[in-house]
Amino acid sequence: MRELELFFICAVFICGFYGVYYTKNMIKKLLMLGVMNVATIGIFLFIGSTHSIIPPILSGHERIINQYSFSDPLPQALVLTAVVIGFATQSLSLVFVMYLSKNYKTIEEDKIEKLVEEERKSDLEF
């Protein structure tokens, strides 16, 4: 069962990477980046639930007899930070795409690249 979970996580990651590489539309590219991020979070949850999937919440009267009877809280804490940072990166990149689409009137990668290169060449001439 665990192998199947890992297989699905890897499949999602590869789909995300392929999407980032293959799509020329910048918005779709950023969405696929989000898919990759989800797979990464999945790996952290997978590592955290190695011994148990019971959430590590104590009611106050219990004593921890065996630390492996709960899922590991540390990867979850780490993943929270990773989610927030991923969100920041994605929103900033969306702002950049918005600016580019306003000025170049396109969000296709190839067209933007061509326009940028032409602009650079004409700017460089002495």
Place this chain on the structure above:
Amino acid sequence: MNSETLQLFIILTLGFPFLIPFFKKWSRYFPFAYVSLSLVFLLFFYLNRELLPIRLIFGGWSRSIGIEIVFSQESLHFLAITNLIFLSVFFVSLSEKKDWHYYFLLNLLLADITCLFVANDLFNIYVTLELLSLLSYLLISIELKNRQIWSSLKYMILGAIGFNLYLIGSAILYGETGTLNLSIISSLNYDNYFAIILIMIPLLIKSEVFFFSMWVPSAQTESESTISTILSAVVVNAGLFHLFRLSISFHSQMVHFFLLIVGLSTVFFGALFSLLQRDIKMILAFSTMSNVGFVLIFLTDTGMAYACSHSLYKSLLFLSVGYFITISGSKDCKRPATTVPISLYVAFITGFLSLVGFPFFIGGVFKHQIIFSYNLITSLLLLFVSILSIMALIRIFLLMKPGYRFFSKPFVDVGLLLLSFVVLFSGLMTTINRFSYDLLLESIIILCISFAAFIIFIKRDNLFYPYKLFKLSNSLAIYSIMIGIIITLSVLL
């Protein structure tokens, strides 16, 4: 006492930049107060250097799961150099009218770098590196020009993939060892090189290594000269510092071999591309790439010393070239020479001779050690490559003609001369014990060969920029090929 001072240093460092939005009028002068405060703390640590490294764990957690910071001798050196570079960058920035956003972001970047150089666990490194990347994306595109935004976006997509790989690597490492603390991991003899290389990928992206950082030419060229100084002197150092830490923490032959191969190709391609550029800033950007390769080949204390000296003289070169572009009004190197003030000329010559590896200029001694560290073939290749990279710089050197005026803009002159003084002084200090006439003769011969080769081989027209190679889709393809090779090797071996 010392750990409390370190605590105070970190807290002040992180808190100080957030005062700038409240005092927008004085935002130009805030960074100077910040750098002086930071230099005072560093002086204190230098005077108590026998107590280093200082270790500190926040929140009373155990060492394996808590956040630990370590202030070591290397952190002290790197922080001192970073602060000096920032000081001269702030001086140069005074000559232009800048918004408070600029100073806020730049100051926050310095604070973040300070935290990065003392971080000792993989997750802390991740958070500070991500913040560093976000700040660099914002700083590259600070003027909101289309080309700046596009290069920043390209950097961002490559960086985001790299950080996902980093997280996967550290998850695998945590699953196998139960800790992310570098000191504990180094005592465990951990050798799963697949995880280690995944962790190293964003560091390779930050430190401008060929195959992984195809964002370099566009981002370095389009950004302002002060920002490209920071990118190629400070951000590169941040990556190299942690690559060094990781490579000594993990005792894996495979990782060293991987870094050697990547380093050799970076040295070669960086020098080759720098020779073929028409844009002055692009020449310097590729030259940085080539020098980073030198450090990667020999990732030891000597390599780190070379990284420090490279960042000093490269920031001097970038600042003087940036000022030269404002004087002459063009980045094109296919044009007649321009008269420049003597202060600028002196600064450029200082940087240029350091790159050549002259004794009594910084970097020459360490470059010599790196070149002759392996077998004869590697030494010959590295000598050939250093001749190539000097030839590229000669192109810029011939564009400058010293004028009769010594000063032009007071703040720029102060910034440039301050940095030149630091380069000369530290060059003197490093060379004085290791000087030999062989070193002098070697550097003179290399310089003469480079000039001769430049005159013989370089015509003015054979310049091209392979922009298709650095397109986003092709960079992603190169990236995926590299990751594919790593995965295949880890399955096979």
